[in-house]
Amino acid sequence: MSTLTIMPSGKSAEVAAGTTLLAAILAADETITHKCEGKAACGTCHIYVQEGRKGVSRIAREENERLDTIVGIGSKSRLACQATFLGTEDVKIELLGFGSGL
Numbered sequence: 192m193s194t195l196t197i198m199p200s201g202k203s204a205e206v207a208a209g210t211t212l213l214a215a216i217l218a219a220d221e222t223i224t225h226k227c228e229g230k231a232a233c234g235t236c237h238i239y240v241q242e243g244r245k246g247v248s249r250i251a252r253e254e255n256e257r258l259d260t261i262v263g264i265g266s267k268s269r270l271a272c273q274a275t276f277l278g279t280e281d282v283k284i285e286l287l288g289f290g291s292g293l
């Protein structure tokens with residue numbers, strides 16, 4: 192288990208290894224757009240991992256390609272539907288406009 196903290200709301204939740212960031216965000220009653228329902232096709236679940244990057248899975252080629260088409264590759268950018276918790280450290284993410292459904 193590791194702790195997910197969601198900014199800017201400050202909501203947090205205990206998350207089991209293997210859980211996607213998207214599932215954890217939704218379980219924490221946070222709003223996030225996810226139009227393709229986790230198929231790495233829409234990019235609307237884009238979030239920033241602000242702390243604990245080693246606590247989530249490595250970026251896969253499909254996710255990398257999708258991020259490159261929507262925001263360009265940044266070291267903090269992830270698709271919440273593709274990144275999973277490893278359970279090795281706590282993770283803080285940030286939802287900003289595009290990914291938060293605002």
Ligand code: FES
Pocket residue numbers: 224225226227228229230231232233234235236237270271272273
């Ligand atoms: S929900 Fe569409 S890319 Fe994540």
